[in-house]
Amino acid sequence: MHYPKIFLGLLGMTAAILAAVPTQANAEEYPSRPIRLVVPFVPGGVTDATARLVADKLGQSLGQSVIVDNRPGASGNIGAEMVAKSNADGYTLLLGFDGALVTGTHITKPRFNVLTDFAPVTKVGDATLIFVASPSVPAKTFNELVAYASTKKSTGLSFGSSGTGTTCHLAGELLREQAGINLQHIPYKGGSQALTDVLGGSLPVLCTAVASVSQYVKSGQVRAIAVTGGHRVASLPDVPTLMESGVKNFSVDSWVGILAPAGTPPSVIARLQQETRKVLEQPETRARMLDLGITPVGNSPDEFAKQIRRDYARYGEVVKKAGITLN
Known part of the structure; x- marks a missing residue:
């Protein structure tokens, strides 16, 4: 049986369209x-x-x-x-x-x-990070903290984080390098024990997420030194950034x-x-x-x-x- 070429062409186009339909349907099914x-x-x-x-x-x-x-x-x-x-x-x-x-x-x-x-x-x-100090630390600003850390010549001023290699740990290392502050990292296995120790006074300084300590800053149980990001945070509007405190181009979120x-x-x-x-x-x-x-x-x-x-x-x-x- 012979078919006109135009009919064969239309038949081929129809087959191509029908073959493409399942692919399009499968793509649109996500997620199924x-x-x-x-x-x-x-x-x-x-x-x-x-x-x-x-x-x-x-x-x-x-x-x-x-x-x-x-x-x-x-x-x-x-x-x-x-x-x-x-x-x-x-x-x-x-x-x-x-x-x-x-x-x-x-x-x-x-x-x-x-x-x-x-x-x-x-x-x-x-998530903006923050450095806070125990009330036992005689420093209310970052510059005062730098001065206090300089008195710890042999040991450095201890600061804690939730573990080795965390963003807070590396933020402290960057701060030590860029600001010349004498810091010594103390790694914890999670943030809860580090927070307990800074509240209790056995850890001088802690770097952590703002959300973890904002209530303690507001109640005066810890002292906010500075946030690490490029701008202040709405929950603690009076706490300056490290850049505002004199550490040029420092921004870690x-x-x-x-x-x-x-x-x-x-x-x-x-x-x-x-x-x-x-x-x-x-x-x-x-x-x-x-x-x-x-x-x-x-x-x-x-x-x-x-x-x-x-x-x-x-x-x-x-x-x-x-x-x-x-x-």
């Missing part, structure tokens, strides 16, 4: 099942609270549940490695933060490469963001970023995050990737210069 958001720390704390807030709202926006999965251990490396090795389909995500991904990785040497094994989705927010395994389809990354940004723009989400001490961001995957590369290089130099290793 629940998504797992891995938090590489134990439940509780600012990071976990942020994850649960975003997961709940993001699940509503996507029309599928976003389940928080706490996978603590090895300074955040266990959870991060699990995500790095997961299927790149958008159904396993990481709620990562800089302390685990771009600072601690220079020291812990994990079995993943933060620059190549992840596809950044978006930075969820920035901790951040938290969403990452997927490398190779995740760009369309999936784009959908996740767009829906997360919408969630972060919701007034109730923004208000709750500000209460947690985190300023919502929701930037593009490319912008987030650039910051990860920049911070990784920056803190790598700090670790190298300070000779920081795990004891």
Whole structure:
């Protein structure tokens, strides 16, 4: 049987269109099942609270549940490695933060490469850090703290953080280098004991997230010296930045963001970023995050990737210069 060429041409076009339909439908189906958001720390704390807030709202926006999965251990490396090795389909995500991904990785040497094994989705927010002193320390300003530290010639003025290689640890090392302040780092296994010790007076100085100590600053149980970011924070408007205190170009913020395994389809990354940004723009989400001490961001995957590369290089130099290793 012979058919006119025009009919055969139309038949071929129809077949091509029908063949493309399933592909388009599959692309539009994401997500078609629940998504797992891995938090590489134990439940509780600012990071976990942020994850649960975003997961709940993001699940509503996507029309599928976003389940928080706490996978603590090895300074955040266990959870991060699990995500790095997961299927790149958008159904396993990481709620990562800089302390685990771009600072601690220079020291812990994990079995993943933060620059190549992840596809950044978006930075969820920035958390400003703060240096506070025990009331037993005779210093009310940063310059007074520098002067007091200079009297500790042999031992240095002890400052605590939640662990070796954390953002607060490296912020202290940067401060020692740029301001010439005589600081000696004391690593803790988590922030709660460090906070207890600075409240009790056995730890002179602590670097931590603003949200962790704002109530103690307001009650006078600890003394705020300065925040580390580029601007003051709304919850403690009277506390100056380190730049205002005379340390030029000093700006260190901790951040938290969403990452997927490398190779995740760009369309999936784009959908996740767009829906997360919408969630972060919701007034109730923004208000709750500000209460947690985190300023919502929701930037593009490319912008987030650039910051990860920049911070990784920056803190790598700090670790190298300070000779920081795990004891």
